Amino acid sequence: MAVITFSINGEPVSGRQDESILEIARQHNIRIPTLCHLDGLSDVGACRLCLVEVEGTAKLFPACSTFPSENMVVRTDTDRLRRYRRTIVELLASEGNHQCAVCVVNNHCELQNLAYQVGLEHVRVQYLFPRKDLDASHRDYIIDRNRCVLCTRCVRVCHEVEGAHVWDIANRGINCEIIADMHQPWGTSDSCTSCGKCVLVCPVGALIEKGATVAEMEKHRAFLPYIMTARTKHEWIARAIEED
Amino acid sequence: MTLEELDERGAEERARQEGFKTRVLTCTAAGCTSCGAQKVVEQFRKSVEDRGLTKEVEVVETGCMGLCGEGPLVQILSDETRYSRVDPEAAKRIVDEHLVGGSMVREHRIDPDMPFYARQVRVVLQNCGRIDAEKIEGAIAVGGYTALAKVLTEMKPEEVVEEVRKSGLRGRGGAGYPTGLKWAIVRKAQGEQKFAVCNADEGDPGAFMDRSVLEGDPHRVLEGMAIAGYATGASQGYIYIRAEYPLAIDRLRTAIKQAERLGLLGNRILESSFSFRVDLRIGAGAFVCGEETALMRSILGRRGRPRPRPPYPSEKGLWGMPTLINNVETYANIAPIILRGSAWFASMGTPKSTGTKVFALAGKIRNTGLIEVPMGVPLRQIIDEIGGGTTEGTTFKAAQTGGPSGGCIPAGHLDLPVDYESLQSVGSIMGSGGMIVMDSTSNMVDVAKFFMEFSVDESCGKCVPCRVGTKQIALLLEKLRAKKATIDDLALLEELCVMVKETSLCGLGQSAPNPVLSTLRFFRQEYTDLLKPKLVFEPSDGVA
Numbered sequence: 001m002a003v004i005t006f007s008i009n010g011e012p013v014s015g016r017q018d019e020s021i022l023e024i025a026r027q028h029n030i031r032i033p034t035l036c037h038l039d040g041l042s043d044v045g046a047c048r049l050c051l052v053e054v055e056g057t058a059k060l061f062p063a064c065s066t067f068p069s070e071n072m073v074v075r076t077d078t079d080r081l082r083r084y085r086r087t088i089v090e091l092l093a094s095e096g097n098h099q100c101a102v103c104v105v106n107n108h109c110e111l112q113n114l115a116y117q118v119g120l121e122h123v124r125v126q127y128l129f130p131r132k133d134l135d136a137s138h139r140d141y142i143i144d145r146n147r148c149v150l151c152t153r154c155v156r157v158c159h160e161v162e163g164a165h166v167w168d169i170a171n172r173g174i175n176c177e178i179i180a181d182m183h184q185p186w187g188t189s190d191s192c193t194s195c196g197k198c199v200l201v202c203p204v205g206a207l208i209e210k211g212a213t214v215a216e217m218e219k220h221r222a223f224l225p226y227i228m229t230a231r232t233k234h235e236w237i238a239r240a241i242e243e244d
Numbered sequence: 245m246t247l248e249e250l251d252e253r254g255a256e257e258r259a260r261q262e263g264f265k266t267r268v269l270t271c272t273a274a275g276c277t278s279c280g281a282q283k284v285v286e287q288f289r290k291s292v293e294d295r296g297l298t299k300e301v302e303v304v305e306t307g308c309m310g311l312c313g314e315g316p317l318v319q320i321l322s323d324e325t326r327y328s329r330v331d332p333e334a335a336k337r338i339v340d341e342h343l344v345g346g347s348m349v350r351e352h353r354i355d356p357d358m359p360f361y362a363r364q365v366r367v368v369l370q371n372c373g374r375i376d377a378e379k380i381e382g383a384i385a386v387g388g389y390t391a392l393a394k395v396l397t398e399m400k401p402e403e404v405v406e407e408v409r410k411s412g413l414r415g416r417g418g419a420g421y422p423t424g425l426k427w428a429i430v431r432k433a434q435g436e437q438k439f440a441v442c443n444a445d446e447g448d449p450g451a452f453m454d455r456s457v458l459e460g461d462p463h464r465v466l467e468g469m470a471i472a473g474y475a476t477g478a479s480q481g482y483i484y485i486r487a488e489y490p491l492a493i494d495r496l497r498t499a500i501k502q503a504e505r506l507g508l509l510g511n512r513i514l515e516s517s518f519s520f521r522v523d524l525r526i527g528a529g530a531f532v533c534g535e536e537t538a539l540m541r542s543i544l545g546r547r548g549r550p551r552p553r554p555p556y557p558s559e560k561g562l563w564g565m566p567t568l569i570n571n572v573e574t575y576a577n578i579a580p581i582i583l584r585g586s587a588w589f590a591s592m593g594t595p596k597s598t599g600t601k602v603f604a605l606a607g608k609i610r611n612t613g614l615i616e617v618p619m620g621v622p623l624r625q626i627i628d629e630i631g632g633g634t635t636e637g638t639t640f641k642a643a644q645t646g647g648p649s650g651g652c653i654p655a656g657h658l659d660l661p662v663d664y665e666s667l668q669s670v671g672s673i674m675g676s677g678g679m680i681v682m683d684s685t686s687n688m689v690d691v692a693k694f695f696m697e698f699s700v701d702e703s704c705g706k707c708v709p710c711r712v713g714t715k716q717i718a719l720l721l722e723k724l725r726a727k728k729a730t731i732d733d734l735a736l737l738e739e740l741c742v743m744v745k746e747t748s749l750c751g752l753g754q755s756a757p758n759p760v761l762s763t764l765r766f767f768r769q770e771y772t773d774l775l776k777p778k779l780v781f782e783p784s785d786g787v788a
Contacts, residue, residue: 044551044706045551045707045749046706046707046708046749048709048749051747060747061552062552062749084747087743088709091708091709091712091713094716095712125740126716128712150706150711169547169705171705172530172702172703172704172705173701173704173705173711173715174703174712174715175705176704176711
């Protein structure tokens, strides 16, 4: 695979052609905020937080699913991008019921971290205050759809890693929600293996373990690269890469 | 079937038709059917029989005749007389007075010099409303499948691609991508199998071009697809059509069956080595499935959600194979280009937008219906002459093109030539051809709100800007309409529109704010009129 050089924020970088701009940026310690991306899962380019500018075109490209070409000039941190990222987090905050103070993942939440990162001080648009279903029928876990950001990590981890495909999306647009099997209570799902991967990859407090209370639950996602390396490269790495 | 047999079939059918003294055509496309065309056809059949004219008069059901607002429409072929608003009573009179008595029924007659017909140039719609769409012989009699025969016997695939490229034909689905270039890419792309897809998922409010073409002349589209298959190396075609078009689906199914039976589709077409199958895929009513990557997922039986491009379908499409995706009208333009040459096609329209375009005229206009004009005609000609102007007592305010992805063109730009670039320069798009006319009674904020609510409903929900952004824009418009918005809300509205436009994943989100942005550009006053004064707290001089 050919190695190419190009620049990110004026800095010359190099990478393989099959590595996304996001991967190469991270290797060079350039931070690009992400939400739907998770190492080990396929990329869908849905959250639009990792959008970057490429010189010569007015279009913005998602870094997670865009592959660089020789001498490409990429910018990840312009005023325009910063403004858009803040608006995206603002829209997400308005969409669900995100009350950090009473949330089980308070202080361990990716949406909360993003809000700090992009400098979201207040929300200018209307809060939508959804009244979606909360499903606590599973023995060990709960899904609270009002806190869901629809990143579809749970859908992908269940399909791609566990191979069960319990989760999928029902409805469309603003009424989208994550459902188990054919929209039935999670506890009655025949396909669910209760492995808990969906709970661990959920960036927010939508999928949680039972029994945890406010700010108690921390999620560990390092198991994914561990499994995926073993599966794709047939190498057992002693310890998965530390999360940032 | 061989080429000679095809010609023979055509001649036979023409002779059969000439055996009748006249033919009575009744439009039974969706529009006229909904106002009772079936009863009119029955009455014609009955009256013709009662009068003992069955050997002299043939009663034919056709596709759209254009003037949809005046349906059901009837045409007497022997003297080209057209009748409008024909009910069974009028049908009986037409047989008694016109066919037997020889005098026209004046009350229902359409003025033959009406600019609606005189100003049109019909290429795509050439046979629409003039042939029986449910009999392949009708299509063959007017030259159907001769373009396919020509490419199979006289042209190499490269030459077909080159001919289409030279014609300057651009995608009629809205974006206007050069068709020849797309074909060349698919031709060059590597893959064990290639596919040619026809996008018939027409979903813009007020648009019915593709439906009318499929209902009126389905064989023209099938022929175009087969030629595209030959040129690009595709052996399988799919027509992705929405379930809301039952008549078009029926007529397509019939057309495919008939073409396969005659060896004009399927294995070894016209006894050459070229094989091309066409299957239908029915959409379940999602606007987003008209977006090509979502459309492909839907064909595969999965949830219709777009994915980032590149890779484009021409490299990685259905099952990862190179896939050509063109719109109905694009395919319908292919046969005439092959038969009459690229130079003829390029001579119509403007240098950058060649050929003709079909528009569906709707809204506050006198002549509602389906029209076809050369690219580059001034908008004024479409509205005032062909459309007959706005309804009594009102004045033209704006024309909306491109549906929920397009914008409004105000009266000040009436002399704008209608082509891809000019429409874009005023913040609208060509789109697939829907044209909704608004008069002085229309409120532009309401128009923007209507289209935004459409986009909220039709967003697939995958990316954040489109899923939540369109909802928030719609809420701001609602607030504005309730006279509760301040100048800050208006600024936020504009900011969100630009943000959604630039950050959304697919064309639906990227173009969803266009109706708001374009009405803000030309009718800002209507927005500011609805603002409520901003409350400003000023320190008072003393304690009250």
